[in-house]
Amino acid sequence: MIKVHCIAVLSRQGNPLYVGNFDQQQEDVKYHYLAHTSCDVIDERVEQNRAGDLFLGLLQTVGDMVVYGYVMNTGKRIILASSVSTESAAVRNALVKEIFQAVHAAYIAHACNPFNEAGSEDRLADANFDSLVAAIARARSTPSAAEPLPRARP
Amino acid sequence: MAKQYKTIGEETWKNSVEKVSAELFILTYGSMVVQLVKDYEDYSAVNKQLDKMGYNIGVRLADDVLARTGLERCPDLHATAEVISKVGFKIFLNITPTVSGWSPDGKEFSLVLDDNPLNDFCELPPRAVQGGLWYSNILCGVVRGALEMMHMQTDVAFVHDVLRGDDTSEIRVKLVRVLEEEVPAGDD
Numbered sequence: 001m002i003k004v005h006c007i008a009v010l011s012r013q014g015n016p017l018y019v020g021n022f023d024q025q026q027e028d029v030k031y032h033y034l035a036h037t038s039c040d041v042i043d044e045r046v047e048q049n050r051a052g053d054l055f056l057g058l059l060q061t062v063g064d065m066v067v068y069g070y071v072m073n074t075g076k077r078i079i080l081a082s083s084v085s086t087e088s089a090a091v092r093n094a095l096v097k098e099i100f101q102a103v104h105a106a107y108i109a110h111a112c113n114p115f116n117e118a119g120s121e122d123r124l125a126d127a128n129f130d131s132l133v134a135a136i137a138r139a140r141s142t143p144s145a146a147e148p149l150p151r152a153r154p
Numbered sequence: 155m156a157k158q159y160k161t162i163g164e165e166t167w168k169n170s171v172e173k174v175s176a177e178l179f180i181l182t183y184g185s186m187v188v189q190l191v192k193d194y195e196d197y198s199a200v201n202k203q204l205d206k207m208g209y210n211i212g213v214r215l216a217d218d219v220l221a222r223t224g225l226e227r228c229p230d231l232h233a234t235a236e237v238i239s240k241v242g243f244k245i246f247l248n249i250t251p252t253v254s255g256w257s258p259d260g261k262e263f264s265l266v267l268d269d270n271p272l273n274d275f276c277e278l279p280p281r282a283v284q285g286g287l288w289y290s291n292i293l294c295g296v297v298r299g300a301l302e303m304m305h306m307q308t309d310v311a312f313v314h315d316v317l318r319g320d321d322t323s324e325i326r327v328k329l330v331r332v333l334e335e336e337v338p339a340g341d342d
Contacts, residue, residue, distance in 0.1 A: 112177075112275035114184025115282065128277055 002095050004137040005065065005081045006031040007103055011121055012075035014039040018124040022137045031081060034067060038079050042069050054104075055097045058089075070100035078103055099136060102149035106132045109151075159236045162223050163244035170222050171245055180274050187289060197285030204288070208295020215296060216303035219245065231329060232256075234304070235263050238297060247271055255326070265297075267323040270316070278317045288312040294325055305333040 005023040008031060010016055016035055021028050041059040049056065049071075056069035059079070070078040078100055085092065110116065110129045135150040190200045219225070219242055228234040235253045244250050249271065255264030272290045288294070294310040301308045309328040314320035 109275055112181065113277045114181070114188045115277060115279050
């Protein structure tokens with residue numbers, strides 16, 4: 001179980017395409033800032049990561065937040081910010097990786113929509129993607145770890 | 155009779171049909187609809203074009219189905235409906251819509267599609283929903299064209315569509331008349 005505070009999707013250049021804030025106490029701007037500062041770390045990791053693994057692992061720890069990174073095949077990035085917890089790193093990594101894969105799948109489903117007018121550098125303004133990512137973030141915030149994460153395509 | 159059609163449909167699907175990637179087909183169809191929307195800018199015109207395209211496909215499909223399956227003449231419209239659903243749709247889309255909603259005079263029925271593969275990934279923008287776009291309207295044209303080759307003039311149209319927020323996708327088929335003479339050329 002993992003308390004997800006924010007999931008953000010950034011373009012290759014670091015422009016925010018989507019910032020989902022699931023934390024009632026914080027303003028969006030804090031997560032924009034976090035996403036921005038993670039960009040450099042992501043660039044570094046992508047350089048080192050010749051093996052082609054999409055999950056980049058723990059990027060940085062800022063105050064009481066931990067930030068994880070994931071890169072899609074097209075170069076777009078997903079970052080996830082959550083609060084520090086007491087579980088082991090391996091368990092957390094597996095959970096976060098699962099969440100990233102679900103968000104990646106949701107992004108692909110959104111991109112495959114033939115009526116999707118947005119270019120790949122524009123803000124992602126789709127209510128369905130929004131609610132899907134929110135459902136993914138919520139699904140893992142309670143200890144019912146067994147159910148699979150929500151998918152767009154039934 | 156229904157069971158026999160079902161078996162024929164499944165056997166043909168398994169053995170005599172070349173398969174192509176579903177995603178390729180769905181994405182191609184999607185981009186075609188979007189291009190039509192951009193070109194015509196009027197959703198009822200797009201519906202009409204999709205129906206025309208489907209009609210041209212349908213007139214060719216009818217012979218194809220008969221050649222593959224060797225089916226004989228259907229005794230009545232009920233049997234025809236079963237063949238469309240369990241053989242026709244099965245062979246080409248691998249779905250079997252449910253035949254229901256028969257009118258009292260037996261000249262109208264509904265095909266209820268539980269799962270329309272063309273709809274995968276697709277989200278209609280609100281303009282399209284208001285404008286009355288039937289995304290899978292090509293299917294109506296196909297059914298109309300195929301039935302015309304079987305000497306039946308029909309009206310085929312969508313009445314419900316999950317992409318527009320309804321619970322199911324439903325196509326209504328109405329028999330207008332049986333064509334005794336040759337199909338007139340230059341239709342549409």
